[in-house]
Amino acid sequence: MHRSRSHPPYEAASHARATFVSSGPLVIHFDGKLLSAIVWGPRKENRVAIIVTGHEMEKLIAIPKVEKGTGEEVAKAASAPLLEWDISDKVVAMSFDTTAANTGRKKGACALLQQKLGKDFLWLACHHHFHEVLCDDMFKALFGKSSGQNVELFRRKRQLTRRPRR
Numbered sequence: 001m002h003r004s005r006s007h008p009p010y011e012a013a014s015h016a017r018a019t020f021v022s023s024g025p026l027v028i029h030f031d032g033k034l035l036s037a038i039v040w041g042p043r044k045e046n047r048v049a050i051i052v053t054g055h056e057m058e059k060l061i062a063i064p065k066v067e068k069g070t071g072e073e074v075a076k077a078a079s080a081p082l083l084e085w086d087i088s089d090k091v092v093a094m095s096f097d098t099t100a101a102n103t104g105r106k107k108g109a110c111a112l113l114q115q116k117l118g119k120d121f122l123w124l125a126c127h128h129h130f131h132e133v134l135c136d137d138m139f140k141a142l143f144g145k146s147s148g149q150n151v152e153l154f155r156r157k158r159q160l161t162r163r164p165r166r
Contacts, residue, residue, distance in 0.1 A: 017085050020059065025092040026052045027124065030078045030109070032069045032101075048077045052087065059083055071101045082117065089142035093122035 030052040037043040046069050050062045062081035066073040066163040094110060096102045102109045103125070114120055 011166050013029045020085060020087075022052070022054045022057060022087065022090055024090075026087060026090045027093040027095055028052050028053045028078060028082065028113075028121075029095040030074065031097060032066070032074060046073075048074055050078055050081055052082075052129070054090075069099075069101050071104055071109040073102060073106045073114055074109035074117055077107065077112055079116040089116050091117070091121065091122055095124040097126045124149065 030048055032046055034044050034050045035047050046066045047063050047117070048066055048069075049060070051058060051060050052062075054058075062077075064077045068075050078094075079088070082091060086107045096110060096114065100108070105111060110121075110123060
């Protein structure tokens with residue numbers, strides 16, 4: 001029974017790869033998430049969602065599990081389906097969030113993905129995360145480096161504005 005249930009998803013995946021047609025250049029989008037494990041109970045596992053988009057087209061091509069969210073692991077997870085689907089030559093850009101694991105100059109997923117596929121891509125950093133980085137840099141310049149969630153300036157302000165309880 002288990003064998004009979006396991007074949008249709010593989011057949012569907014093979015059919016999706018075989019019938020996939022893209023006209024024009026593609027953008028690869030990848031993002032890692034810590035999700036509940038599919039099997040073995042309440043455990044968590046790292047997964048990387050990999051989507052390609054093109055002219056009036058969007059296709060989820062893989063959601064592989066990775067041991068850690070390092071740049072090397074993410075680059076390997078992103079390059080494998082591109083090669084498997086035989087679309088690596090059509091990819092011209094990559095979209096990603098601006099974590100250090102993605103943007104590192106030597107060991108970041110973006111740099112390593114370019115090396116693995118042997119070509120340069122246009123880097124499309126997520127604007128939400130991009131502004132997060134700029135705000136963080138500005139905050140550090142104005143108030144100094146923070147060691148955690150309890151920023152001294154805000155802690156003092158909170159104490160001054162607290163009203164006595166009745």
